[in-house]
Amino acid sequence: MSLSYALHELRFRRSRSVVTAASIAVAVLAAVLLTALAAAYAKAVRAPVETVGADMVVQLTGDVPPKLEGLVFPHPNALLPAGAVAGIAKLDGVISVTRGVYMWELAPDHYESILGLEDGETGLGSLGSRLTEGKALKPADRAVVLDSDFASKNGIKAGATIDVGGTVFPVVGIVDAARGGKVARADVYMPLRPAQELAAGAPMVQALYPFRADDVNLLLVKVDRQRLEDVVAGTTGLLGKKGIVSSELSFREALSGVLFLSQRMGAIVAAVIGLFALAFVFRATASTVQERRRDLAVLQAIGWPWQRVRNQVLVENAILALAGVTAGLVLAAAIALALGGVTVTIDLPWDLSATPHFIPDATLDRTQTVTVPVEIPWLTAVIAMAGGLAVAIVAAWAMAARAPAHPWTLLRSE
Numbered sequence: 001m002s003l004s005y006a007l008h009e010l011r012f013r014r015s016r017s018v019v020t021a022a023s024i025a026v027a028v029l030a031a032v033l034l035t036a037l038a039a040a041y042a043k044a045v046r047a048p049v050e051t052v053g054a055d056m057v058v059q060l061t062g063d064v065p066p067k068l069e070g071l072v073f074p075h076p077n078a079l080l081p082a083g084a085v086a087g088i089a090k091l092d093g094v095i096s097v098t099r100g101v102y103m104w105e106l107a108p109d110h111y112e113s114i115l116g117l118e119d120g121e122t123g124l125g126s127l128g129s130r131l132t133e134g135k136a137l138k139p140a141d142r143a144v145v146l147d148s149d150f151a152s153k154n155g156i157k158a159g160a161t162i163d164v165g166g167t168v169f170p171v172v173g174i175v176d177a178a179r180g181g182k183v184a185r186a187d188v189y190m191p192l193r194p195a196q197e198l199a200a201g202a203p204m205v206q207a208l209y210p211f212r213a214d215d216v217n218l219l220l221v222k223v224d225r226q227r228l229e230d231v232v233a234g235t236t237g238l239l240g241k242k243g244i245v246s247s248e249l250s251f252r253e254a255l256s257g258v259l260f261l262s263q264r265m266g267a268i269v270a271a272v273i274g275l276f277a278l279a280f281v282f283r284a285t286a287s288t289v290q291e292r293r294r295d296l297a298v299l300q301a302i303g304w305p306w307q308r309v310r311n312q313v314l315v316e317n318a319i320l321a322l323a324g325v326t327a328g329l330v331l332a333a334a335i336a337l338a339l340g341g342v343t344v345t346i347d348l349p350w351d352l353s354a355t356p357h358f359i360p361d362a363t364l365d366r367t368q369t370v371t372v373p374v375e376i377p378w379l380t381a382v383i384a385m386a387g388g389l390a391v392a393i394v395a396a397w398a399m400a401a402r403a404p405a406h407p408w409t410l411l412r413s414e
Helices: 001-012 016-048 082-089 124-128 147-153 192-200 225-239 248-254 263-293 293-301 306-337 378-399 407-413
Strands: 058-062 071-072 092-106 110-117 131-136 145-146 160-163 167-175 190-191 218-223 242-247 341-347 368-372
Touching: 016 306, 016 341, 016 368, 016 378, 058 131, 058 225, 082 092, 082 218, 082 225, 082 407, 092 192, 110 192, 124 190, 145 147, 147 248, 147 306, 160 190, 167 192, 190 192, 218 225, 225 248, 242 248
Parallel strands: 110 190, 145 167
Antiparallel strands: 058 218, 058 242, 071 092, 092 110, 092 218, 131 167, 145 190, 160 167, 341 368
């Protein structure tokens, strides 16, 4: 086996060598770059819901109250049946469920949105990381924290008080809720229990629902992402046609025109390109071996055993594969660096960012622009490299597996 002879042969058949290496490079480039783009798009689509720390937001469409005054439920936030809440928590793939109560307070001189949350990483715990003033809420507190924009607009600081639904609450802190995105965002945050009590005593809530002090109208659900489709389907089945289940799946459907939006689609396209490259490498190797029958016979005639001849072909293809995978990885890294990131603008449905459209001061821009860096998936890169090498070596092995019956027969015929 001679490295110098292998390099000489590759240079001698320069065009075929370049095309074979290029086909491997294209396959590696496609596998790595498409997987990177698919992962970036998938992450961007997950972002709106993940900003609240959940994988799924669950609501139920209701009705408009007889009068828009006092504490009311937005119509995408009807009472969630206790049985359905318990059933969702028991679904396979559900990691945790955080219950909440979301309300509006409508008065002649002001409007505010109120969100009561349980403790936990998707509940009160998520507010602590956004605290800019004062202290965080505890589950047993009968107090509130305010969104920084709302507090600034109304000149309220930590240590003041605020009237919510006829009950005065101390303001213990200010949070930068905008850092959490625009999903499940409110002006006033409080522990779940006082929010439930307010809703249970609100005339315009009771006019529509038999809401009790242990009921809820919003769920933030953490899910095993491998089971997300099953959990969404199970939740939809429990809630019926009026159920609103928001997840990356619903955002993906809204952006179905974006190419490579799902990791599955990226993997499929990369696999198809890889199969074409595989077929081309096999064909190019077969043609090379066929063209070199006389050369291989000469090597045998001067004393090279067939195993050494076969290994020589393997070495040549391995060199081409190394050149191809290296070029493919370098190109993928360069393109990823040039792209920098992918930007997706998502129009959040009103259900997820409900504000009264009839109050100008309460309007909220419901578009969310997410920019995610395109990062090389190194596991995919390693698999693509191994695959490129394997394809080239297997192709050479298959084409050179059988030795000619006798080299003199071939040489005599030529």
